[in-house]
Amino acid sequence: MKFLVIALVILVTISVFRYFRQRTFLKTLTETQFIEGYRKAQLIDVREPQEFNSGHILGARNIPLSQLKHRLVELRKDKPVYLYGQSEFRSARAAQILHKHGYQDLNQLKGGFKKWTGKVKRS
Template identity: 80%
Template sequence: MEFLVVAIVVLVAVSVFRYFRQRTYLKVLTEDQFREGYRKAQLIDVREPQEFDKGHILGARNIPVTQMKQRLIEMRKDKPVYLYCQSGSRSARAAQLLHKKGYEDINQLKGGFKKWTGKIKSK
């Protein structure tokens, strides 16, 4: 029982640490803030291709988080990166990877695509 309590406390501490560290390099933007800047940035949808085809933000490129390491060459470090996924967890993972690779201006859509009310495109 004691071990379980210690394990839970450690897990919570690690999660809290990651959350606060992530806030130092990832800007979480409301839809209005996101809309203000994404046209001058690299707009990346990190969902899988079949999700992207069902509907995505107009002008977005699809680079799934599962392929991001191999496709970093497609992204510039000198331009802001605007990320989104369905709800926000995959784009947070993508942001962590980009941060480790030296990207600095990383932004995320709060609530993800499911909260987006702007223009979309689908196949």
């Protein structure tokens, strides 16, 4: 029982540490803030292709989280990166990967695509 409590405390501590560390390099933007900046940035949808094809933000490129490490050459480090997934989980994970590879200006859509009320393109 004591081991379980210690393991749980360690997991919670690591999660809290990652959350606060992530806030130092990833900006979470409201939809209004996201709209103001994404046209001058690299707009990346990190969902899987079938999700992307069912509807995505106009002008977004689909680079699924599962392929991101292999497709880093498609992204420029000198331009802001605007990320979104279905919620914030995948875009936050994508931001961690990008930050680890030297990308600086990282932004995600608050609430993800499921909260998006702007224009949508369907394939």
